[in-house]
Amino acid sequence: MNTSQQTMPDSGNRIFNSFLVQAWLVLLLASFFGATLAGIQLTLSPKIEANKLNETIEKVPELILGTENASAMAAQNQKIEIKQQFFETNVNNQKKIYNVFQARMDDQTAGWVVKASGQGYGDKIELLIGLDAPAQTITGLFIIDQKETPGLGNNIVKPVWRNQFINKSTRQHLTAVKTKASAPNEINAITGATISSRSVCNIINQTIDNLKKPLNDAAVAHPKTSDHQQEKK
Amino acid sequence: MADQPTALERFTQGILPENPVYRQLLGLCATLAVTNSMKGAMTMAGAVLFVLLCANVIISLIRNLLKPHLRIVIFTLTIATFVTIVDRFLAAYMYQMSKSLGPYIPLIIVNCIIICRCEVCASKQSVFTAASDAIGQSLGFALAMASIASVREILGTGMFFGFRVLPAAWPDWVIMVLPPGAFLTFGLLLGAVNWVVAMKKSEG
Numbered sequence: 045m046n047t048s049q050q051t052m053p054d055s056g057n058r059i060f061n062s063f064l065v066q067a068w069l070v071l072l073l074a075s076f077f078g079a080t081l082a083g084i085q086l087t088l089s090p091k092i093e094a095n096k097l098n099e100t101i102e103k104v105p106e107l108i109l110g111t112e113n114a115s116a117m118a119a120q121n122q123k124i125e126i127k128q129q130f131f132e133t134n135v136n137n138q139k140k141i142y143n144v145f146q147a148r149m150d151d152q153t154a155g156w157v158v159k160a161s162g163q164g165y166g167d168k169i170e171l172l173i174g175l176d177a178p179a180q181t182i183t184g185l186f187i188i189d190q191k192e193t194p195g196l197g198n199n200i201v202k203p204v205w206r207n208q209f210i211n212k213s214t215r216q217h218l219t220a221v222k223t224k225a226s227a228p229n230e231i232n233a234i235t236g237a238t239i240s241s242r243s244v245c246n247i248i249n250q251t252i253d254n255l256k257k258p259l260n261d262a263a264v265a266h267p268k269t270s271d272h273q274q275e276k277k
Numbered sequence: 278m279a280d281q282p283t284a285l286e287r288f289t290q291g292i293l294p295e296n297p298v299y300r301q302l303l304g305l306c307a308t309l310a311v312t313n314s315m316k317g318a319m320t321m322a323g324a325v326l327f328v329l330l331c332a333n334v335i336i337s338l339i340r341n342l343l344k345p346h347l348r349i350v351i352f353t354l355t356i357a358t359f360v361t362i363v364d365r366f367l368a369a370y371m372y373q374m375s376k377s378l379g380p381y382i383p384l385i386i387v388n389c390i391i392i393c394r395c396e397v398c399a400s401k402q403s404v405f406t407a408a409s410d411a412i413g414q415s416l417g418f419a420l421a422m423a424s425i426a427s428v429r430e431i432l433g434t435g436m437f438f439g440f441r442v443l444p445a446a447w448p449d450w451v452i453m454v455l456p457p458g459a460f461l462t463f464g465l466l467l468g469a470v471n472w473v474v475a476m477k478k479s480e481g
Contacts, residue, residue: 069342070350077358084362088369095372189376194313194433195451 099188100145100159100172101126107174107184108147108155110210124149129262133254142255146262153177153263158255159188162247165239167191169200173248175214179259182248185209190240197240205234205241214252218245284406287398291413297390298421299470304390308422309459311381315438318426320374322419324367324382328359329391330411336399337407343400352395353386360385390418428462429453 064071104126106114117124125148133140143159155177161170169192174184187201199205208231212218220233220241233241282290297303304325311317332355336343343351364382367375375382385391394414399407430436433453435443452458 066344067347069339069344070347070354073339073351073354077354081358081361084365088365091369092365092372095369099372191379194454195449 103186104145104157107157131258156259160247160251164243165197177263179256182209182212192240197237199234217249220245284409287410288413291417296417304388312426313454314430315426318422322422324363326415329415331359332356333399333407333411336395337404340400352392357386425462
């Protein structure tokens with residue numbers, strides 16, 4: 045049995061047996077690993093942040109101009125200026141900050157891309173909504189992140205379904221219907237994924253409710269913004 | 278400890294006779310969760326290889342300093358460090374993959390395969406043996422992941438590594454890429470492996 049621990053209760057042995065001294069290897073490794081991780085985080089975090097931002101910025105031209113126009117522009121080497129802005133809205137005393145990308149061409153606002161998110165059927169759905177300059181019409185929709193049911197709800201990422209939203213007016217709320225969409229504000233829900241379809245519509249409706257006026261104001265109020273903090277793409 | 282297996286034995290054992298998934302039934306959370314596509318499964322296997330190799334080497338280097346009651350803390354500390362490194366690297370260089378694997382990369386920290394290898398092999402044997410054990414076990418893990426993922430991806434989406442292998446007319450068996458498909462596939466394959474092993478035993 046552990047006789048060595050039971051004998052010799054002198055003070056020197058007590059210090060040796062204290063938890064801190066016994067754990068010297070744990071402490072040493074913890075500080076070493078901590079420093080390593082801090083170094084890695086410092087080196088890689090700008091790249092990770094850039095990945096997140098690029099994911100959005102890459103989509104801006106086609107969300108505002110449509111896929112064909114955007115690729116035609118890219119072929120002609122025409123550039124859109126993209127400027128990131130934050131809009132703060134205050135609805136029912138709940139502050140919400142929207143990440144908005146303003147696209148500018150020929151010194152005029154060409155449109156807006158808003159990053160919005162909300163609860164879906166499986167998990168949070170994150171999407172990008174393209175709007176024209178006065179925020180009157182939806183010009184595009186892209187799903188950045190979703191964890192809806194494979195084969196059913198995750199069909200929301202398919203262009204066939206997303207393209208229904210193009211050219212919808214922001215005047216009326218969009219509704220997902222199970223039967224064939226007839227009214228201008230109706231969207232065909234995906235068979236077997238009514239909740240996912242409805243969630244996307246709700247996120248869009250809510251975002252437009254909150255941002256329509258601020259975006260409209262911003263597009264008109266600053267026809268010319270100064271060159272600072274403009275990001276050229 | 279004269280009866281410890283040699284480096285070569287450790288390596289070959291990991292691949293089939295002691296396959297971490299089919300024979301030891303370890304690390305099943307990740308196995309079931311990320312095998313709905315080959316790409317995800319192979320990224321996972323790569324991440325496990327890196328973490329297991331680094332953890333085994335470090336633990337083996339300090340094996341004479343380990344105290345019995347503090348060893349699990351040190352294992353976890355080492356594993357968590359390398360898992361975080363993998364997680365950050367994936368987020369920086371394979372952003373889409375890191376998003377689709379979601380929490381399962383950080384969850385390698387609690388993957389029993391790694392802590393089991395630290396305990397069974399690395400804390401008792403030399404660095405070289407520990408490294409070959411890590412590679413053998415990771416290859417075994419990768420093989421198991423690949424076998425499940427190929428069944429699930431091909432039947433569930435008609436594709437393999439994202440390339441179409443079945444005719445477009447194939448009615449995708451969506452259930453195969455959903456969680457039930459993981460349990461079905463794994464159960465059937467595990468049964469098949471056990472059957473083969475039993476057959477071999479009765480012959481020998």
